[in-house]
Amino acid sequence: MTKTNLANATLFDLNTGLSNEEESVKRHLSDMKKLFHDTEALEQQLDNGDNPLIYEYYALDLPNTAGDIQYGTSIVYPGTLNGEYYMTKGHFHEILETGEVYFCLSGQGYMLMESPEGEWEIEELVPGRAVQVPPRYAHRSINTGNEPMVTFFTFRADAGHDYGSIETKGYRKLVVEKDGKPEIIDNPKWAL
Amino acid sequence: MTKTNLANATLFDLNTGLSNEEESVKRHLSDMKKLFHDTEALEQQLDNGDNPLIYEYYALDLPNTAGDIQYGTSIVYPGTLNGEYYMTKGHFHEILETGEVYFCLSGQGYMLMESPEGEWEIEELVPGRAVQVPPRYAHRSINTGNEPMVTFFTFRADAGHDYGSIETKGYRKLVVEKDGKPEIIDNPKWAL
Numbered sequence: 584m585t586k587t588n589l590a591n592a593t594l595f596d597l598n599t600g601l602s603n604e605e606e607s608v609k610r611h612l613s614d615m616k617k618l619f620h621d622t623e624a625l626e627q628q629l630d631n632g633d634n635p636l637i638y639e640y641y642a643l644d645l646p647n648t649a650g651d652i653q654y655g656t657s658i659v660y661p662g663t664l665n666g667e668y669y670m671t672k673g674h675f676h677e678i679l680e681t682g683e684v685y686f687c688l689s690g691q692g693y694m695l696m697e698s699p700e701g702e703w704e705i706e707e708l709v710p711g712r713a714v715q716v717p718p719r720y721a722h723r724s725i726n727t728g729n730e731p732m733v734t735f736f737t738f739r740a741d742a743g744h745d746y747g748s749i750e751t752k753g754y755r756k757l758v759v760e761k762d763g764k765p766e767i768i769d770n771p772k773w774a775l
Numbered sequence: 776m777t778k779t780n781l782a783n784a785t786l787f788d789l790n791t792g793l794s795n796e797e798e799s800v801k802r803h804l805s806d807m808k809k810l811f812h813d814t815e816a817l818e819q820q821l822d823n824g825d826n827p828l829i830y831e832y833y834a835l836d837l838p839n840t841a842g843d844i845q846y847g848t849s850i851v852y853p854g855t856l857n858g859e860y861y862m863t864k865g866h867f868h869e870i871l872e873t874g875e876v877y878f879c880l881s882g883q884g885y886m887l888m889e890s891p892e893g894e895w896e897i898e899e900l901v902p903g904r905a906v907q908v909p910p911r912y913a914h915r916s917i918n919t920g921n922e923p924m925v926t927f928f929t930f931r932a933d934a935g936h937d938y939g940s941i942e943t944k945g946y947r948k949l950v951v952e953k954d955g956k957p958e959i960i961d962n963p964k965w966a967l
Contacts, residue, residue, distance in 0.1 A: 584947055584961070587894045589909035590886070597880070597903045650872040650910040652844070652929055680842040684929050686878070688789070694782070702779045711789040713927070717781035718842035735905070737844055737876050737929040755776055769776070 591645050593654075597688060600656040600733035607639040610672065612664070617750055618672055620757055620772065621665040628664070636660055637669050638724075640736075651740035657685075658733050659692065659726040666759045668692070673723030673754060675699070677743030683716040683736060685724065690732030693758055693765070696720040699748075703756055705767065708732065721749060725758045727765040783837050785846075789880060792850040792925030799831040802864065804856070809942055810864055812949055812964065813857040820856070828852060829861050830916075832928075843932035849877075850925050851884065851918040858951045860884070865915030865946060867891070869935030875908040875928060877916065882924030885950055885957070888912040891940075895948055897959065900924065913941060917950045919957040 595602045611634045612625060619625050628634075641655035662669045673695070676683075685694055687708040694714045697703040698721075706714045708724065716722045726732040757770045787794045803826045804817060811817050820826075833847035854861045865887070868875075877886055879900040886906045889895040890913075898906045900916065908914045918924040949962045 585894045587890075587896055589912070590888060590896045590898050591907040592898045593905050594901070595903045595905065645907060646909070648872075648910065649841075650870070650931065651874050652876040652907065652931065654876045654878070654905050654907060654929075678842070680840070682843050684844040684846045686846070686927050696782060698779075702777045704779055704782045706782050706784045709786070711787045713785050713787065713846050715783040715837060715844065715846060717838070718840065720781070735878050735927065737846075739842065739844065739931060 593643060595656050600658040600688060600731070602641065602656070605641055605643060608642050609639045610637050611635065612637055615672065618753060619664045620667050620770065624665040635662065638671050645740060647740040649739060649741045652737050653740040654735065654737045656733060656735050657724060658731050659724050660731050661726050661729050663760055668725050668727050668758055668760065668765065670725040671723050672746055673721050673749050675721045675745040675748065676738070677745050678741060680718045681739045681742040682718045682720070683722060683738040684713060685716065685734045685736045686713045687711065688733040688735060690726060690730050691728040692724060692726040692732045695723045695725055695754065695756060695758060697755055701755055708734065723754060727758065785835060787848050792848040792880060792923065794833065794848070797833055797835060800834050801831045802829050803827065804829055807864065810945060811856045812859050812962065816857040827854065830863050837932060839932040841931060841933045844929050845932040846927065846929045848925060848927050849916060850923050851916050852923050853918050853921050855952055860917050860919050860950055860952065860957065862917040863915050864938055865913050865941050867913045867937040867940065868930070869937050870931070870933060872910045873931045873934040874910045875914060875930040876905060877908065877926045877928050878905045879903065880925040880927060882918060882922050883920040884916060884918040884924045887915045887917055887946065887948060887950060889947055893947055900926065915946060919950065
C-alpha cells in the first residue's frame with residue numbers, strides 16, 4: 584500500500600474565482616484588438632491610456648493525457664465597449680471533437696458557441712447553472728451583468744486551444760446591449 | 776447560420792447542490808451494506824427502522840462520446856456509522872485510464888483514491904478546492920464535517936462506472952473518527 588502523489592488540487596475563492604496558489608492569465612483591452620466589433624472605439628480608449636482588465640483565467644500545469652480532465656476558473660469583468668459586453672476571446676479546441684463544461688459560480692451572462700460551419704448556440708449563465716459545450720463548437724463567455732462573472736471550467740486535458748480563426752475572423756454572432764438588455768446580432772464584419 | 780440544439784445545461788442550487796430540473800440518485804444506508812466496516816452496527820440500525828439517506832448525486836442523460844464531458848453534483852450528508860464517516864460507494868471507471876475532477880462547493884471532507892494495485896492518495900475537500908483524480912484511481916468522497924458536503928464533478932462522458940470490485944472487497948483504507956478527528960486506518964476486512 585504505497586502512497587503516491589499523482590492527484591492535483593487547487594484552492595479557489597468561491598466569491599472572486601481567484602486562487603492565491605497560482606498565477607492567472609490576464610487579458611486586457613489591448614489583447615482584444617481584433618475581437619471587439621468597434622475597433623475605432625477600442626483604439627481611442629487605449630490612446631486615452633485606459634486599458635482595463637477584461638478577463639482572467641487559470642491555465643494550470645496539469646497532466647494532459649486524453650484520460651485526464653483539466654480544470655480552472657475564468658473571471659469576466661463587467662463592462663461594455665460601445666455597447667458590446669466584455670467577453671473572452673473564445674476558442675476552438677485543437678482536437679475539434681472535444682467539448683467543455685462551464686459551471687457558473689457568480690454573475691450572469693451567456694456562453695456563445697459556434698461550429699466551423701457556422702451553426703451556433705447560446706446558453707444563459709447564472710449562478711449554479713452548468714453548461715455542456717458540445718464537441719466542435721467554439722465557446723466564448725460574455726458578461727451581461729454588473730458584477731464579475733465567475734465560471735469553473737473543465738475539458739479533456741489533451742484538447743488544446745485554437746484561437747487562430749476567431750482572432751482572424753471573429754464570431755459570426757455578437758451580444759450587444761440594446762435598451763439596457765442583451766441582444767444577439769450578426770457580426771457585420773464577419774464576412775469581410 | 777443555423778441555430779442548433781446540442782448544448783446541454785442544468786441549474787443546481789449552489790447551497791444544497793440539488794437541482795429541481797432532474798431526479799437525483801439516492802443512496803440510503805441499506806444500499807451500503809458491504810461498504811461500511813461495521814456490518815453488524817449497520818444491520819442493527821436497519822433493524823431499528825433507521826435507514827438514513829447517506830448521499831445523492833446526479834447521473835444525467837447527456838451525450839457520452841469520448842469528446843464529451845459529463846457533469847453533475849454529489850451531496851454527502853453528515854454522520855458516522857460507529858465512527859466511520861458517511862461516504863459515497865466509490866468507483867473505478869470502466870475505461871480505467873480516465874480521471875475525474877471534483878470541485879467542492881460546501882462542507883468539508885476528503886477524496887480517497889486507490890489504484891487496482893493498491894497505491895492510494897487522499898486530498899482534502901473544502902469549499903473552492905478542486906481535486907483532479909488521476910486516471911486508474913478509484914475515488915470516494917467522505918464527509919468529515921457537520922454539514923452536507925457538496926461537490927460538482929466532471930469526467931470524460933464515455934468513462935463508465937465500475938462499482939464491482941469495491942462492493943466486493945471495499946477500500947484498502949478507511950477514514951474514521953478518532954478523538955473527534957478524522958484518521959486514516961487500514962481496512963481490517965480488506966484482505967479477507
